[in-house]
Amino acid sequence: MKMIERKENEDILEELMTVWQQHSENIEQIAQHHDLTNIRLAPRPLVFSSRRRSVLSYLTVTLICIAAIAGMVILRRQYVYDTFDLVFFLLLCLALAFTAIQNLYRIYSVHRQYASLPKTYFYKPTSPLRYAIPRATVFASVVVLFLFIVVPVQNGRSMSLTPLSQRSEAITNVSFVLSHIK
Amino acid sequence: MKQNTEHIAFLEMLRRCDSTIFKVCLMFTDRDPENIKNMYQDIVCTLWESWPSFKGQSKENTWVYRVAFNTAVSQVRRRSISPMFTQLDDDTYNNLAEESQNSIIERLYELIDRLSPDEKTIILLYLDRVPAREMGTTLGISEAAVNHRIERIKNKLKYLNEND
Numbered sequence: 001m002k003m004i005e006r007k008e009n010e011d012i013l014e015e016l017m018t019v020w021q022q023h024s025e026n027i028e029q030i031a032q033h034h035d036l037t038n039i040r041l042a043p044r045p046l047v048f049s050s051r052r053r054s055v056l057s058y059l060t061v062t063l064i065c066i067a068a069i070a071g072m073v074i075l076r077r078q079y080v081y082d083t084f085d086l087v088f089f090l091l092l093c094l095a096l097a098f099t100a101i102q103n104l105y106r107i108y109s110v111h112r113q114y115a116s117l118p119k120t121y122f123y124k125p126t127s128p129l130r131y132a133i134p135r136a137t138v139f140a141s142v143v144v145l146f147l148f149i150v151v152p153v154q155n156g157r158s159m160s161l162t163p164l165s166q167r168s169e170a171i172t173n174v175s176f177v178l179s180h181i182k
Numbered sequence: 183m184k185q186n187t188e189h190i191a192f193l194e195m196l197r198r199c200d201s202t203i204f205k206v207c208l209m210f211t212d213r214d215p216e217n218i219k220n221m222y223q224d225i226v227c228t229l230w231e232s233w234p235s236f237k238g239q240s241k242e243n244t245w246v247y248r249v250a251f252n253t254a255v256s257q258v259r260r261r262s263i264s265p266m267f268t269q270l271d272d273d274t275y276n277n278l279a280e281e282s283q284n285s286i287i288e289r290l291y292e293l294i295d296r297l298s299p300d301e302k303t304i305i306l307l308y309l310d311r312v313p314a315r316e317m318g319t320t321l322g323i324s325e326a327a328v329n330h331r332i333e334r335i336k337n338k339l340k341y342l343n344e345n346d
Contacts, residue, residue: 012340013308019290020309024205026281031201034274036193041230044188051231 054110058103065100069093069144090145097140192233196226199246204278206247209294209306210254213282215275221257222275228253240319247307247320255299293342301335308332 072079072093080086196203203225204218211217229249236245282291294305307317314328321328 012343013336016290016293016339017309017311019286023281023284023287023290024201024310027204027208027278028201030274030277030281031204033277034200036197036200039193039196039226041189041192042227044234 051110055107058106058110062100062103062107065096065103069096069100072096073144090141093144094137094141097144098137101136101140188233192230195233195242195246196229199243202243202246203250205306205310206250206254208278208282208291209302210257210299213279213291215272215279218278219272219275221254224257225250225253241316244316244320247312251303251320255303293339296342297335297338301331301338304328304331305335305339308335 072089076089080089203222206225207218207221211221229246232249236242240248282288294302297305303321304317307320312320314325314332317328318325
């Protein structure tokens with residue numbers, strides 16, 4: 001049964017190949033008469049490849065995200081006054097960190113050795129980076145959390161200046177709110 | 183001087199691989215002369231952009247296929263035209279459109295049009311009698327994966343042919 005099916009499949013492809021053979025020869029004849037002398041190619045310095053364009057845009061987004069995170073960490077004492085602010089800021093930082101990492105991965109993808117679209121199509125889901133990205137995001141958010149809570153701010157209303165008991169209470173509140181968001 | 187040499191080398195390559203680009207254009211468009219022309223221009227521009235990175239490690243035709251497939255599939259996705267760098271004669275595109283209007287060839291394209299973009303890339307290489315190993319190099323997959331996909335496409339084509 002399998003053999004018959006295979007034979008039938010071969011037949012249809014043989015038929016297509018015969019038609020294509022003739023068609024291909026005709027295309028080659030047309031190509032021979034194609035006048036290429038009129039083609040004007042852009043001078044090399046003006047050719048700004050799509051790869052470079054992509055890298056530039058991804059890099060810009062990454063830098064903006066990193067700058068925003070840095071700005072938020074530096075200016076936190078002016079904005080973070082209660083647990084709600086803290087949760088909001090942390091979520092924002094998390095989103096920014098995720099975007100930054102995602103764009104860094106895209107830059108890597110552009111420079112991959114076989115960064116072709118068929119490769120993307122048939123891309124194997126075994127890349128270690130697929131696992132590394134979520135872990136890196138979690139790590140980045142923990143670092144941000146650490147900076148918010150532990151690093152002292154001069155003359156500020158930082159939680160690092162508050163007593164330890166209040167700090168732990170604030171962290172418990174954050175965990176409580178986060179568990180309810182889920 | 184270097185610019186001139188580069189231009190000449192590129193145009194010589196283009197002359198050798200022109201029919202390959204036309205085949206990709208016909209496969210990924212609706213065979214309208216204007217659309218063939220737009221896709222041809224897009225492919226030539228991308229080839230010119232990537233030309234310095236071609237080190238001759240793979241066959242010239244394999245490289246052209248790879249770049250042409252990438253450009254064609256991404257153009258099909260975004261449905262827009264990139265800025266034109268080239269000035270081309272319309273006769274060639276009209277001839278190509280006429281060539282594909284033959285009833286048997288129309289039937290061939292009717293079947294192929296119903297395949298997905300990645301299946302189209304494989305069937306084009308298969309119809310051009312490119313060996314499975316070279317197809318794997320072009321598409322960045324293993325020879326076994328190529329053979330598996332060819333078998334799947336054959337089944338699909340058979341099904342499409344019978345159910346029309």
